[in-house]
Amino acid sequence: MSSLVETGLALLVVVPMVGATLPLALSLVRDQVGWATATVVLAVEAALAARVAYALVLEGGRVVHVLGGETFGRTNREVGGESTEGFAVGIELVGDALSGLVVALVAGVALGVLAFARRGGPRTNAFYSGYLLLTGGLMGVALTGDLFNLFVFLEISGLATYALVASGRSPTSAVAALKYLVLGTTGASMYLVGVGYLFLRTGALNMVDVSRTLAGSVDLPGLEGALYGDPLVVAAFGFVAVGLATKAALFPLHTWQPDAYAEAPDTVTVYISALASTAAAYALARVTWFVFTPAFFDFGPANRRVLEFLLALATVSVLVGSALAAMQPRIKRMLAYSSVAQFGLIVIGIGVAVHPAAGEQATRFAVYGVGIHLVGHAVIKSGLFATAAALAADTGARRVQEYAGLARRRPFLAGGMATLAFGLVGVPPTVGFLGKWYIALAAVEARHWPLVAVVFLSTVLSLLYVARVLERLYFSGSPETATESSGEIAGSPGETGDAVAADGGDGTDGVVATGGASTGMVALALTAAVLTVGLGFTGAELSTALDPVVEAVTDAAPSTEVSR
Amino acid sequence: MIEAFATRYSYVLFAALLVLGLYMVVTSSNLVKKVVGLNLFQTGIFLFFVTTAFVDGGRSPVVPAEAGPGEVFASPLGQVIVLTAIVVGVALTAVALALIVRIYDEYGTLDEETLREVRTDE
Numbered sequence: 001m002s003s004l005v006e007t008g009l010a011l012l013v014v015v016p017m018v019g020a021t022l023p024l025a026l027s028l029v030r031d032q033v034g035w036a037t038a039t040v041v042l043a044v045e046a047a048l049a050a051r052v053a054y055a056l057v058l059e060g061g062r063v064v065h066v067l068g069g070e071t072f073g074r075t076n077r078e079v080g081g082e083s084t085e086g087f088a089v090g091i092e093l094v095g096d097a098l099s100g101l102v103v104a105l106v107a108g109v110a111l112g113v114l115a116f117a118r119r120g121g122p123r124t125n126a127f128y129s130g131y132l133l134l135t136g137g138l139m140g141v142a143l144t145g146d147l148f149n150l151f152v153f154l155e156i157s158g159l160a161t162y163a164l165v166a167s168g169r170s171p172t173s174a175v176a177a178l179k180y181l182v183l184g185t186t187g188a189s190m191y192l193v194g195v196g197y198l199f200l201r202t203g204a205l206n207m208v209d210v211s212r213t214l215a216g217s218v219d220l221p222g223l224e225g226a227l228y229g230d231p232l233v234v235a236a237f238g239f240v241a242v243g244l245a246t247k248a249a250l251f252p253l254h255t256w257q258p259d260a261y262a263e264a265p266d267t268v269t270v271y272i273s274a275l276a277s278t279a280a281a282y283a284l285a286r287v288t289w290f291v292f293t294p295a296f297f298d299f300g301p302a303n304r305r306v307l308e309f310l311l312a313l314a315t316v317s318v319l320v321g322s323a324l325a326a327m328q329p330r331i332k333r334m335l336a337y338s339s340v341a342q343f344g345l346i347v348i349g350i351g352v353a354v355h356p357a358a359g360e361q362a363t364r365f366a367v368y369g370v371g372i373h374l375v376g377h378a379v380i381k382s383g384l385f386a387t388a389a390a391l392a393a394d395t396g397a398r399r400v401q402e403y404a405g406l407a408r409r410r411p412f413l414a415g416g417m418a419t420l421a422f423g424l425v426g427v428p429p430t431v432g433f434l435g436k437w438y439i440a441l442a443a444v445e446a447r448h449w450p451l452v453a454v455v456f457l458s459t460v461l462s463l464l465y466v467a468r469v470l471e472r473l474y475f476s477g478s479p480e481t482a483t484e485s486s487g488e489i490a491g492s493p494g495e496t497g498d499a500v501a502a503d504g505g506d507g508t509d510g511v512v513a514t515g516g517a518s519t520g521m522v523a524l525a526l527t528a529a530v531l532t533v534g535l536g537f538t539g540a541e542l543s544t545a546l547d548p549v550v551e552a553v554t555d556a557a558p559s560t561e562v563s564r
Numbered sequence: 565m566i567e568a569f570a571t572r573y574s575y576v577l578f579a580a581l582l583v584l585g586l587y588m589v590v591t592s593s594n595l596v597k598k599v600v601g602l603n604l605f606q607t608g609i610f611l612f613f614v615t616t617a618f619v620d621g622g623r624s625p626v627v628p629a630e631a632g633p634g635e636v637f638a639s640p641l642g643q644v645i646v647l648t649a650i651v652v653g654v655a656l657t658a659v660a661l662a663l664i665v666r667i668y669d670e671y672g673t674l675d676e677e678t679l680r681e682v683r684t685d686e
Contacts, residue, residue, distance in 0.1 A: 148648075155652045159656065162659055166663055171667065174666045174670070175667055175679065175683070177663055178595065178667065181656065181663065182589060182598055182599075185606075185656050186589060186602065186605065189605055192609055193582070193609055193612070196609065196616070199642075199645075
């Protein structure tokens with residue numbers, strides 16, 4: 001484990017943050033340099049992320065970077081007759097396999113979406129400043145090992161997201177952004193209240209230290225045994241869970257999400273659909289697994305009930321999200337509601353991993369499921385939004401109705417959409433199948449039958465809305481679009497080699513002003529489709545890579561018998 | 565109960581501000597008032613952190629190596645957190661107000677109900 005990886009943790013956050021100032025500064029010199037600047041910065045970022053993620057995911061291990069140099073870090077001193085117990089001073093950045101996956105995902109998506117933004121997105125320099133800021137914030141969320149620092153990074157990425165959502169020309173995007181801002185801030189503040197309660201009880205903010213103190217495994221004055229039963233700590237989990245669930249858009253707290261996804265410019269939708277909720281769900285997983293640990297939920301009836309409540313929320317989220325998705329006439333809204341359902345599934349995985357009924361095997365499968373589905377869903381959903389946006393740019397179709405017969409005119413985009421949609425449903429061999437399969441297995445192992453039912457039902461329910469789109473695409477004639485015939489040339493099934501170029505280049509349908517989907521848009525959509533299938537074959541590698549995380553979760557459960 | 569109100573009044577105030585702020589965010593249909601509610605909500609949290617950082621008889625947190633066992637030091641972390649959180653809050657308010665200005669320019673209203681009617685008419 002080289003020092004490059006250790007420094008890399010800090011650089012991953014710093015590079016896009018500093019880079020974010022460049023487009024604004026350069027706009028003093030000339031306009032429209034934002035895209036080029038962002039590409040350079042994110043290419044550096046992606047190279048860095050590849051190195052760090054390689055070390056974290058494939059070589060395994062846990063890397064810690066203490067910010068601020070030698071003054072800070074963990075020391076064991078005697079102060080006033082009391083030992084400092086090795087508590088961390090300052091902020092730590094921590095990388096492990098789970099954060100390695102998220103780091104790779106963030107860097108990959110950020111760079112990939114730029115290909116889409118070349119033609120599709122707002123072109124102002126300020127937009128790219130926000131874009132880079134968001135990337136930096138998300139990296140921070142993935143890497144921080146400090147509870148309060150997590151709040152700051154959540155808010156940085158939140159602020160950047162609100163600005164990006166509002167960067168559309170239509171006034172509706174401002175309304176959607178404000179709604180997102182109000183709910184997102186409330187959620188983040190709830191999280192802060194939870195952190196405040198934890199801080200009050202443990203006197204620490206570092207995740208490891210809070211976890212140790214909660215478990216009662218440090219020798220501090222006024223601390224006897226585990227703090228798991230303390231009402232303040234249970235309330236803290238409640239606040240943290242509700243706050244992060246708002247950000248991840250679980251059912252009753254999801255109302256900001258369809259508006260934000262549907263009204264934002266296409267580029268932004270592709271980006272935030274992959275990462276905004278993912279970062280929040282990742283944060284929830286990290287706090288639930290490593291700060292509160294399975295022992296917390298095993299402690300008493302109240303603790304268990306809090307977890308059951310979260311699982312119930314997730315269950316409702318899966319069911320209602322799917323149902324609402326099936327009712328949406330507009331593609332972007334449908335995909336947005338489907339995210340509500342998919343994140344319900346991920347939260348089910350997060351909850352099952354620490355459920356008292358879950359043995360080691362159930363925890364193992366749940367961790368695999370959450371890790372894989374976080375990445376898989378991000379790839380699938382951003383791919384679907386990219387495909388939908390490319391189709392809209394090409395043909396003007398933004399409603400399910402208007403998709404009738406599009407498969408014949410845009411075979412490659414339609415094929416990509418079909419692949420991604422099957423990934424969303426969870427058809428093997430896609431990555432969507434892997435994630436759902438592991439989460440279902442975890443629920444079975446934990447013998448939590450209602451959850452098992454919900455996970456399998458979710459597959460059927462997602463078919464409900466996915467089938468509607470595919471049926472339109474492939475099996476219905478095109479009554480509404482019959483007048484537009486120019487697309488037929490590009491879409492005749494005989495052309496194989498250059499049909500991709502035709503898909504991208506041919507924008508003569510004249511419905512939209514943007515002038516058709518660019519090669520970058522189509523490339524991104526198809527890359528996502530290929531990745532969806534490709535990642536599906538890496539199940540063994542991904543799960544092996546997540547093994548250290550599993551061990552960390554199970555080991556983090558200190559024997560409660562001793563501490564009680 | 566009464567004793568708690570008398571001695572822990574700032575915690576009571578924290579809870580009150582939190583609930584009031586949230587109530588404003590939920591019920592008020594005026595967008596600016598929503599943002600004010602959000603600010604109240606956050607101020608409640610700031611108050612909570614500042615309160616926890618206040619230690620009766622606590623000394624400033626410059627701890628000498630030979631400190632006696634009975635001495636009490638106040639943790640500086642609470643204040644630092646609040647400073648950071650205030651900065652975050654100010655940034656959020658600025659973005660929120662910028663969005664509201666844009667909404668007002670476009671629709672000529674700050675009222676959520678009117679806004680909804682205007683948008684369904686379109």
